[in-house]
Amino acid sequence: MSALIEAEDLVRVYATRQGLFGRAVPVRAVDGVSLRVARGETLGIVGESGSGKSTLGRMLLGVDPAQGGVVRFDGAPLPDKGTPAWRALRARLQMVYQDPLAALDRRLPIARQIREPLDIHARGDDAARRARVAELMQSVGLRADQAGRYPHELSGGQRQRVVIARALACAPELLVCDEPVSALDVSIQAQVVNLLRGLRGENGLAMVFISHDLKVVRNLCDRVAVMYLGRIVEEGPVERLFAAPRHPYTRALISSVPDPGQPLKGRIILQGEPPNPAKRPPGCAFYPRCPQASGICRAELPQMRATGQGCRAACHHLDGADPVPQAA
Amino acid sequence: MANLVEIRDLRVAFDGVAVLHGIGLEVAPGEALGLVGESGCGKSVTWLAALGLLPSKASIDGSVRLQGQELCNAPRSRLERVRGGRIAMIFQDPASALNPVIRVGRQLCEALRLHRGLTGAAGRAEALRLMDMVGIPDARGRFGLYPHEFSGGQCQRLMIAMALAGEPELLIADEPTTALDATIQAQILDLLARLRAETGMAVVFISHDLGAVAQVCDRVCVMYAGRIVEQGSVAQLFGHPRHPYTRGLFDAIPRLYGPRGALVPISGTVPDPRHPPPGCAFAPRCAHAHGFCATQVPRLLPQRDGRHLACAFPLPERDPQRDYEDALT
Structure with a gap:
């Protein structure tokens, strides 16, 4: 299967100041991430706040330029941000954000906003654009009479539908969704998840779904990558990875999800908190919290190894796993 | 057993718009009660109204009794003896509930002075004990730090420590884990369950997360539209x-x-x-x-x-x- 988008060894470093007059300290938000998404595939990226998952999402679109590594879309490296070639490509690469109210213009009726990408990329004539807007609104479950409404007149779920309709306007090939349902109530969240489920694989639409909600990711995605402090620590087909996680962090993360009817007992409760990305421990970043850590974890960065059935994990204590070359 | 708190026919309206339509609730001593529902259903408003924490434009009717003592529309002096002392409340966003320009140790000591009259070395010793109890590592070394020097999960632990300062009989936890990461959320839920077992206080756990409620509570109320x-x-x-x-x-x-x-x-x-x-x-x-x-x-x-x-x-x-x-x- 050919990859639609492929990232190799991506690095993104931010400089943060400690205090008002402090020295700038480099923070490696994304630290050597490689991944690929095939046409029609949905990849979930999970991790806690500060793990670099949102930065990675923006890097895949070229919104945040990579300082190391390369993103290839459809076989060719992503053009530089702001160039005409990049702007043209953005019709094929779209993003859905967490907060729909911030992503929409409060002063424009929603139909105008859904139409905007068609105007920018000069798709069809006026009649064709109008027909496309009506078609998009219907496909995301908005009524035709809501076309003239303003964002504040809609509910949270409806606003997120507008953002999704706008992202779909130019029939993109890749949709990057950054926490698209996190701000929504459970009953509305299910409506939007079902909408995204319906889009999956439609016309080969690939999706990168960034979320901290493991239940939603399991429901929606084909494959999932788990991030910890800027690196992917485990990756694989979603059912397999949730049924038999190998990395101690993935195990703890899955165990920490409260499931109605599951008692508190027997869950893995990690000690401590994710370390400050500016003070990344040497070796495996997870070792200060890891119940299995030993001497080697402090000294050496674990490499990705195949763990069977399409899964990979980066841990020194994977018994029986074979070392494989990093290149995909 | 007599109930600790009894709420009868509590009604709240903002500018004439009714948001609570007569809530009846009891909390027994030591009990863990969950309140679930989607945003806007009135789960937080119920307890903010009960403790007199709503803005003055809210009109409140009904009865909230704490072991026979009426709290609904009660004078400020009576409420202030209850709030933080017999009933404590923690909120979703711990960072905004702490004072950013005062060292956390001093904030804890202030709560102890107000609610238990502890001052000086006794207050400091008790503050350190509370920090230990809620699982802040190296409490002695971090007593003099400011809230921004703690992570979100630790700020929530500090809030819980401050809530415990008055040795409350009831702790109201309003979405205490919603803003936290999954592994930290598990730690805080575990902490709340442990503190309840150790201190015997009752807990009202307000959340939209049914899974979290199931882990902490004995009894659940589901709310919809007030x-x-x-x-x-x-x-x-x-x-x-x-x-x-x-x-x-x-x-x-x-x-x-x-x-x-x-x-x-x-x-x-x-x-x-x-x-x-x-x-x-x-x-x-x-x-x-x-x-x-x-x-x-x-x-x-x-x-x-x-x-x-x-x-x-x-x-x-x-x-x-x-x-x-x-x-x-």
Whole structure:
């Protein structure tokens, strides 16, 4: 299967100041991430706040330029941000954000906003654009009479539908969704998840779904990558990875999800908190919290190894796993 | 056993718009009660009203009794003896509840001085004990740090420590884990369960996360549009929900185990409190609704198994014969 988008060894470093007059300290938000998404595939990226998952999402679109590594879309490296070639490509690469109210213009009726990408990329004539807007609104479950409404007149779920309709306007090939349902109530969240489920694989639409909600990711995605402090620590087909996680962090993360009817007992409760990305421990970043850590974890960065059935994990204590070359 | 808190027919309106339509609730000493529902259903407003923490434009009616003492619209002096002392509250965003320009140790000592009259070395020793108790590593070394030097999870621990300073009989935790990461959320839930066991205080846990509520609570109230629609033990409600809304909440959650099919959302949205439907507030979204539901508001009535339910056409009761057969197989 050919990859639609492929990232190799991506690095993104931010400089943060400690205090008002402090020295700038480099923070490696994304630290050597490689991944690929095939046409029609949905990849979930999970991790806690500060793990670099949102930065990675923006890097895949070229919104945040990579300082190391390369993103290839459809076989060719992503053009530089702001160039005409990049702007043209953005019709094929779209993003859905967490907060729909911030992503929409409060002063424009929603139909105008859904139409905007068609105007920018000069798709069809006026009649064709109008027909496309009506078609998009219907496909995301908005009524035709809501076309003239303003964002504040809609509910949270409806606003997120507008953002999704706008992202779909130019029939993109890749949709990057950054926490698209996190701000929504459970009953509305299910409506939007079902909408995204319906889009999956439609016309080969690939999706990168960034979320901290493991239940939603399991429901929606084909494959999932788990991030910890800027690196992917485990990756694989979603059912397999949730049924038999190998990395101690993935195990703890899955165990920490409260499931109605599951008692508190027997869950893995990690000690401590994710370390400050500016003070990344040497070796495996997870070792200060890891119940299995030993001497080697402090000294050496674990490499990705195949763990069977399409899964990979980066841990020194994977018994029986074979070392494989990093290149995909 | 006498109830610690009894709320009777509590009604709240903002600028004439009713948001609570008569809430009745009891909290027994030492009990953990969960309050679940979607945003805007009135779960936080219930307790903010009970403690007199709503802005003055809110009009509050009804009765809130703490062991016989009336709190609803009570004078400020009486409320101030209760708030932080007998009933403490923690909120979703711990960072904004702490004073950013005062060292955390001093904030803790202030709470101890106000509620327990502890000063000087005694206050400091007790503050350190509380920091240890809520699991702040190296409490002595971090006593003089500012809130921004702590992470979100540790700020929530500090908030819990401050809430414990008055040795409350009831802790109201309003979405205490919503802003936290999954692994930290598990730590805080574990901490709340442990503190309740150690101190014997009652806990009211307000959350939209049914899973988190199930782990901490004995009893659950499900709220919708300013009313309690179903109330019962965790086992009853989670094992066999009978109100269509409770059932809908469960069906809408994706599962961590089992098959991965399309989710079952609840159609439509929560009604606008300015234009409530004339009958049952859930009727416009309910698959079981009949003519009656569009005109009459169902009352919250006790059921045979002990739960309370406000629905004219609830899901069928569990069949004891089938339960017996299930138990055999």
